Amino acid sequence: MPQLVVTDFVPQLVWLAITFIILYALMARVVLPRVAEVLEKRQEKVAGDLEQAEKLRLESEEALKTYEAGLAQARAQAQAHVAQSHTALAAEAARQSEALGEKMAAQAEAANQRIQAAQAEAVAAVHTVAADTARAITAKLIGVEVSDDAATAALESD
Numbered sequence: 496m497p498q499l500v501v502t503d504f505v506p507q508l509v510w511l512a513i514t515f516i517i518l519y520a521l522m523a524r525v526v527l528p529r530v531a532e533v534l535e536k537r538q539e540k541v542a543g544d545l546e547q548a549e550k551l552r553l554e555s556e557e558a559l560k561t562y563e564a565g566l567a568q569a570r571a572q573a574q575a576h577v578a579q580s581h582t583a584l585a586a587e588a589a590r591q592s593e594a595l596g597e598k599m600a601a602q603a604e605a606a607n608q609r610i611q612a613a614q615a616e617a618v619a620a621v622h623t624v625a626a627d628t629a630r631a632i633t634a635k636l637i638g639v640e641v642s643d644d645a646a647t648a649a650l651e652s653d
Contacts, residue, residue: 625650 626646633641641649 622647622650 626643629650630641630643630646633639633646
């Protein structure tokens with residue numbers, strides 16, 4: 496094996512040193528700066544993404560707060576509108592109830608007046624019928640014709 500020949504150690508060591516120096520220079524000047532640049536860009540991108548994610552999280556929290564505030568305001572407005580509608584409807588119902596009560600009272604008063612008129616008319620009719628009946632009975636029993644005025648006067652005297 497040529498690697499184990501002792502007389503060839505020095506030239507092999509020289510070529511090893513030359514190759515090592517060339518590869519070291521190539522790595523230090525070309526490859527490692529590129530790797531470092533890629534790693535730095537990657538780190539910057541990760542940091543930028545984290546910053547953007549934090550910014551978006553804060554924006555979403557703010558949007559959620561705005562949404563919840565708007566929702567609470569809309570609920571409050573809806574409750575106020577419902578209360579206002581309820582008050583308006585209650586007032587309208589009270590007004591209609593009062594108007595209906597007045598109308599019913601007027602109708603009851605008119606009906607009461609009609610009843611009283613009919614009652615007076617019926618009482619007058621009863622007096623007339625009673626007077627006619629008394630005249631007819633007197634004519635049948637006694638045979639005497641009594642005048643309307645006399646029959647009415649006789650009924651009113653009792």
